[in-house]
């Protein structure tokens with residue numbers, strides 16, 4: 001049977017409503033339609049269930065969202081369709097698994113766990129298990145229920161039902177034996193007799209998740225949680241006892257956007273970077289299983305279960321002995337379009353997976369018998385084993401098996417008597433107390449501290465004496481602040497020394513001295529650990545429901561006046577107009593190579609269409625989409641087109657950006673602090689990058705307010721002398737690795753170093769060149785302004801498009817109007833001579849690229865090494881170009897965009913300690929250039945580059961890498977180019 005797949009779309013949240021969000025999802029029966037907000041193109045997907053929970057509901061007094069129209073799927077309906085199936089299957093003795101997949105905030109937890117009166121599938125089905133058990137009056141039928149709860153974070157498996165302090169450093173081990181299949185060694189299992197007990201255990205698990213995420217500085221949305229119910233029915237008939245057993249895995253996966261960066265771009269995961277690993281491998285497992293089920297298994301597809309902790313644990317649920325249901329949570333807003341589309345594609349693949357569920361009858365006796373046989377075999381192998389490693393492995397397996405089988409022999413009743421501490425009394429919340437506010441709503445309010453025993457000191461585990469509340473974060477001092485009571489019984493908060501004030505905030509303001517806390521005060525300790533102070537029964541100016549993680553972070557950023565314009569000097573209010581300055585006519589080289597067939601000549605820098613990224617070229621979009629459609633079996637229905645989606649107004653975009661910035665700043669701050677703690681010369685900066693238009697037609701096209709914006713983090717690594725621009729996702733990944741490095745005091749190998757990447761080329765900016773003169777067959781020598789991605793000026797580019805005859809000779813006269821050219825063939829030469837004032841930080845290996853309609857993407861050579869004034873001397877002759885109506889119109893109305901790229905270089909710092917060994921990297925040269933090497937070789941490399949240019953015309957983009965390599969090789973050979981080394985001092 002196939003995996004059943006359901007998708008569910010949630011309502012807009014308050015923030016989305018405030019930002020005027022637009023809807024991009026529709027549902028019709030089992031079909032879900034997503035509409036591309038840019039093009040209005042719809043794509044549809046069909047699933048077992050498409051649950052519409054976006055609108056059409058009313059709120060009952062207790063907060064339950066009740067269906068008001070037929071389309072709305074409330075929690076009850078979702079439970080009946082999915083949860084009840086799971087229970088029925090469990091009753092029949094099948095293993096079951098229910099997954100929730102989707103980006104952070106899309107509604108996974110709402111469906112699985114629920115909030116308040118809107119209970120999700122897990123609590124309702126847990127409750128239902130005991131309702132059904134209580135209905136049984138047959139003395140020969142007994143039930144046993146056990147639960148466990150684990151978390152996978154950074155590939156480490158932790159038991160959520162044991163105190164955080166007892167967690168093993170490296171996490172729990174995953175074992176596998178023939179008899180038992182995969183199991184997590186030493187995972188605590190808790191016998192339960194009522195839903196109330198399960199609820200308490202879930203609370204405990206969530207509290208441990210919250211404490212864990214503060215003490216280990218983990219990000220909860222990156223963790224996967226698995227709640228497992230082992231359900232057994234024991235049937236006694238005379239002297240024989242048969243059991244039917246089912247394992248129900250309820251899985252709340254980490255936000256799917258975490259898989260995007262590596263999954264979508266195919267970028268190699270950094271060695272040791274395990275943050276995304278489980279989700280990426282889950283994607284590969286689903287992909288491989290989907291192919292297998294479609295009979296594409298000719299060569300024997302290997303399913304990569306063993307590559308991640310998540311897929312190992314859930315091996316049965318995916319393509320194995322389990323009835324599996326996947327709920328994919330969808331955000332309705334156009335801003336999340338890309339992520340939602342990728343969720344739908346994921347779901348589309350998952351529905352193809354076939355499982356082979358069987359009833360697990362009398363499994364215990366069978367398992368114990370098989371385990372005994374397996375252990376005998378292991379003992380025999382141990383006797384024969386050669387090699388210490390193998391011997392250790394076999395012994396560990398044997399011990400794990402023995403522990404497992406003795407645990408199996410302990411009766412449920414005995415286990416029940418043994419676990420007394422499962423249900424500890426709750427912390428008293430009747431007096432003043434603080435509770436945590438987590439990014440994950442589900443984990444907010446789980447950690448509570450009251451003030452029965454004051455003073456309470458907050459700090460890091462290295463604090464001496466050890467603080468009472470531990471927070472692991474570089475911005476928190478070993479002993480950071482103190483909560484106390486004054487003589488009037490007021491609760492006070494005070495930084496321990498003045499340096500702590502930098503990272504101690506109440507209601508957004510820094511705390512410099514002892515202050516009295518008021519009901520509903522928001523306390524931020526460090527960069528992002530948030531607590532809410534409460535005095536039950538007191539009134540406040542603000543409603544508790546209005547306070548969440550985003551609120552508190554934005555409040556701080558507003559109070560600290562973190563403002564886009566203030567923080568982002570690179571984002572000017574006014575963009576300089578893209579001026580063109582007339583220059584002296586450029587002498588035309590007579591010995592130009594001639595090409596009769598456009599783009600096919602060697603040295604013509606022609607990039608085959610197959611290698612060209614068409615994404616940004618609107619004229620190519622249609623083909624691109626239909627191809628994709630074919631691959632993913634999505635259907636396009638123009639009749640569903642754009643009515644639901646409109647681009648939000650610039651003002652809303654700005655607000656969205658502001659809110660994302662408010663969240664990013666503390667993280668970037670933290671990364672800088674960690675880098676300092678690790679004694680690394682690395683500086684992180686937030687950058688707002690403008691997506692510069694590919695085509696410019698109207699004045700408005702050059703209006704920065706209308707440009708799409710992207711947030712990036714610039715990383716200047718002075719240990720390696722390199723600069724990179726990272727996506728926020730990538731930055732967050734690396735931050736997790738940095739936290740781990742600091743916590744565990746590890747010194748990673750170069751391959752694992754989160755602060756190294758291959759040298760990276762970036763778009764410096766774009767210049768826009770008028771084609772009007774070409775339409776009249778005039779040349780047009782201009783210096784065009786390069787507009788930088790930050791909206792400023794990134795230098796000037798000298799270029800010309802010279803109309804010629806077939807032999808490359810300049811023409812003397814042209815037509816009266818461009819229309820006269822329609823239907824005729826023209827010849828012209830594009831010349832890009834040089835650039836000036838290229839920003840120092842990216843003036844390495846500079847080259848230009850443009851896309852002339854119908855002629856594909858063309859590139860100049862790469863000017864090798866470092867220069868603010870790179871020379872390209874690029875000349876490319878195009879012959880017999882047909883002027884059709886489109887080109888004629890294009891020349892009159894549009895400007896040609898020339899993109900300028902360069903590689904980021906930072907000033908290299910010489911440290912006392914030996915220089916970091918340069919890592920080797922699959923996708924980049926092993927010999928990463930340091931600034932000196934490139935600079936040392938500049939003179940020589942420049943000469944070589946220019947010579948290359950003249951003789952070869954153009955070079956492939958790979959040239960950058962090659963030239964770096966060449967420069968490095970020459971440096972190694974002692975080719976110093978001494979004079980230029982002095983100029984290097986500008987860094």
Ligand SMILES: Nc1ncnc2c1ncn2[C@@H]1O[C@H](COP(=O)(O)OP(=O)(O)OP(=O)(O)O)[C@@H](O)[C@H]1O
Pocket residue numbers: 009010011013053065102103104105106107108109110111115221254255329439440441442
């Ligand atoms: N179907 C729904 N109806 C009403 N509100 C919903 C629905 N789904 C989600 N929400 C609301 O949207 C917010 C985010 O949902 P939720 O916490 O479930 O997301 P998530 O995908 O689990 O996020 P995370 O990955 O951070 O855990 C919550 O406030 C939740 O109440």
